[in-house]
Amino acid sequence: MTRWFSRGYLSLMYLFLYLPIVVLVIFSFNNSVFSGLWHGFTWRWYHELFNDSSLLTIALHSGIIAVLASTIATIIGTLGATALFKYRFFGKQALFGLLFIMIIIPDLVVGIALLLLFHSLDMPLGFFSLLLAHITFCVPFVFVTVYGRIVSLDKNLFEAAKDLGATDWQVFVKIIFPLLIPAIIAGWMLSFTMSLDDVIISFFVSGPGFQILPLYIFSAVRLGVTPEINALCSLILLVTIFLAISSQYLLRGRR
Amino acid sequence: MKRLFLAVLSFFSVITYAGSNVLNIYNWSNYIPTKVIRLFEKETGIKVYYSTFENNEALYAKLKSAPNSGYDLIFPSTYYVQRMADEGLLEPLKLSRLSNFNYLNPRLLNLEYDPHNRYTIPYLWSTVSILVNDRYYNPKSIHEWSDLWQPRFKGQLLILDDVRDTFSVALRVLGYSINDRDPKHIYQAYVLLKKLLPNIRLFNQDGILPIYLDGDATVGMIYSGDGYVLHNTDPRLQFIYPKNQVIMTMDCMAIPKGAPHLNNAYRFINFVMQPKISAMISEGIGYSTPNLAAVKLMPKADQESRIMNPPANVLDGAQMESDVGDKATAVYMHYWEMLKLSA
Amino acid sequence: MNNQQFRFISIATISVWMLLFALFPLLIMLVSSFLSQGTDSFLELPFSLSAYETAFHYLYVRVFFRSFFWAGLTTIICLLMGYPFAYLVARAKERVRMLLLFFIIIPFWTSSLIRAYAMITIIKTNGLLNHWLLSWHLIKHPLHILYTPIAVQIGLVYTLVSFMILPIYANLEKFDWRLVEAARDLGASKLRAFFKIVVPISAPGIFSGCLLVFLPAMTLFFIPDILGGAKTLLLGNVIQMEFLDSRNWPLGSALSVILTLLIALLLIYYRKINTSKSMRGLL
DSSP states (O other), X not given: OHXXXXXXXXXXXXXXXXXXXXXXXXXXXXXXXSOSSOOOBOSHHHHHHHHOHHHHHHHHHHHHHHHHHHHHHHHHHHHHHHHHHHOOOTTHHHHHHHHHHHHHSOHHHHHHHHHHXXXXXXXXXXXXXXXXXXXXXXXXXXXXXXXXXXXXXXXXXXXXXXXXXXXXXXXXXXXXXXXXXXXHHHHHHHHHHHHHHOOHHHHHHOOTTSOOHHHHHHHXXXXXXXHHHHHHHHHHHHHHHHHHHHHHHHHHHTO | OHHHHHHHXXXXXXXXXXXXXXXXXEEOTTOSXXXXXXXXXXXXXXXXXXXXXXXXXXXXXXXXXXXXXXXXXXXXXXXXXXXXXHTTOBOOOXXXXXXXXXXXXXXGSSOTTSGGGSSEEEEEEEEEEXXXXXXXXXXXXXXXXXXXXXXXXXXXXXXXXXXXXHHHHHHHXXXXXXXXXXXXXXXXXXXXXXXXGGGEEEEESSSXXXXXXXXXXXXXXXXXXXXXXXXXXXXXEEEEOOTTOOEEEEEEEEOBTTOTTHHHHHHHHHHHTSHHHHHHXXXXXXXXXSBHXXXXXXXXXXXXXXXXXXXXXXXXXXXXXXXXXXXXXXXXXXXXXXXXXXX | OOHHHHHHHHHHHXXXXXXXXXXXXXXXXXXXXXXXXXXXXXXXXXXXXXXXXXXXXXXXXXXXXXXXXXXXXXXXXXXXXXXXXXXXXXXXXXXXXXXXXXXXXXXXXXXXXXXHHHHHHHHSTTXXXXXXXXXXXXXXXXXXXXXXXXXXXXXXHHHHHHHHHHHHHHHHHTOOTHHHHHHHHTTOOHHHHIIIIIHHHTHHHHHHHHHHHXXXXXXXXXXXXXXXXXXXXXXXXXXXXXXXXXXXXXXXXXXXXXXXXXXXXXXXXXXXXXXXXXXXXXX
């Protein structure tokens, strides 16, 4: 009896979680503009998507920001995790605290704080402000991912290397870094996805000259449900699902 | 240090500007048919970037917060034109550069909000009226704005997400002018609108079409352009002119001060004023064109459409929205915010 | 590169970045909340408490309470839905468990905006849910769900339930089930064993989950924005409104500051309850 209950419950939950996504993908092939009913299968909307050059530019913008932000955030986060793991310095606890705060704090507050920063620096909103903002919200997540991994490493390895005369930099490059690669990649992917999906922070710090995908979808979504947006969203879902799968595979594989 | 910072920044912004043959439009959503934009791009080779704002307040806020906003062409409503012009946010127009100017209806030119059309060119005008889904309610049972307050409409109304349009309704019900500046009257309008809150399902501006079509709102306010499209798509959605209480609005084309691609902006404005393009825009979006020559190019059904080209008697007693000055605008905005918070 | 240099660079990069782009902006936000709304610019001297005076006005306090209430409701629903789910997955056999977990993580990674948007096709008046209910004769008239508080509640739960499931699962995965067996051997019923043993030990996971649901539920403004109507103005929407429409940056900052302080209080309370390393407990 409990077997059926557990199976039933799990299935119901998965249904709840996946139904809207499945409906979205199916309706992106719907041959009708307004209706909620099925009118026949068509590739039309995907064709229109790929022919829409301004949309492709916007997607490219999002991609560029995501790649740049993730990479820079990964560098900063990885170095930072190493530093906080190895060294003692003034303000170490405070820095931990700040990183923790940045993870907990709602995106809304981060977005506003950054808007206020750029405004007080008289900085125009656009590519640069967006990039800085994205790096900022990604760094704490990379940090936590890498740090979680680094503390489980065997400290004796480093001690041994140092006894043999290696400098900190060599220890980092030859020992720490290779062992951290799965976590670093996971951190990069997490940042990439977060950057690609971010709506709230980008909403406050972006400018007209450099449009990005999530904000485009956000304004399009307000206009109502259309098959083109369904098609666009389905594609994005596909990309993020692919990334999710890869990252899980990586993390599990190297346990 | 700051200068070095800014220098690096401008270097990056130059990269992202994608060349100089570009036009950055900041407009209401879906307010220029894609067809028209493509035609313009084809004819002139200028690449058009289209960004959207939700309402005039957002447009105004954007221009004020970033004087180098990067936009070349904006579409404010009449009642924001005067304020923007007074604050030096708009580029004065050289009408001599706009050869198609003569096609416009003289009755819509040289009006109070922009004497001699120093800063703006009329783009599309519309009326704000009532839409009802006759599957739910009998259209003949609704005559004027005050009918919306009836308890039978509980939770059914779509109200436009625009402070002036919505307050105009309440002001008309109270018998005041829609451009009233008296804080006491505005307060009374606010109190009246608070009483409407139980009936209001949502405030919306951009996504009106699917909401009425899907029946997520069954009665409420509507712009004539949207009403035109809705009625054609689903004839059971009926457009009702409240007797003697029609509200008129007009959106205009303007160039923000310091627009980076001034010439391209002029070219676009002139392009839009060609009768056949203006007709295409009006037909595509459903709003009324200020271009007399364009009306004559439309199919007979549209020339006679009550929604798109209403006969003169329907517009009896109609009032056009115009600027009410800083003080009153602040009062309106204050009560608008209070209204939304009170929901 | 010698040790001094490496130490300096590795500490400096992250410290400088976080100071400049995390701490400093938050301080600016604090300062802005004490400035005045300008006519020509968004923030002007003189310093004043008027933003806070307005923030404590009845209508804004009402929004705070409403947001807290809904976020709380969302958290409870997510807990009731998510805990059994996490429990069942944790108890499943190894291979099945991997698969089940995998399918939970996928929605977690996808854009919550897109998923919320995907709901519209189902819950709108002319949508799938009503079509099914009407065709099965379960209802006579279509349900009006979209643009009401219910739609927002569903949207919030839908978006955030994964955030509840994962921390609880992470906790239960390491659980030593022999404890339950021992209790059963000593005569406890299944239910008793569950509530007296499993639940208390999974408490850190529960708290992490609640935190990860409660905070976004208050501030994810795009969910009430696209799924809600007039009556669903939450804190996130109000703050957004202050910055964009009302152009009252001091008030927006003040509301954000108050929100941050309340969150800080919540966290202090959370820290007191959960003594182990909170940061790893979150992941």
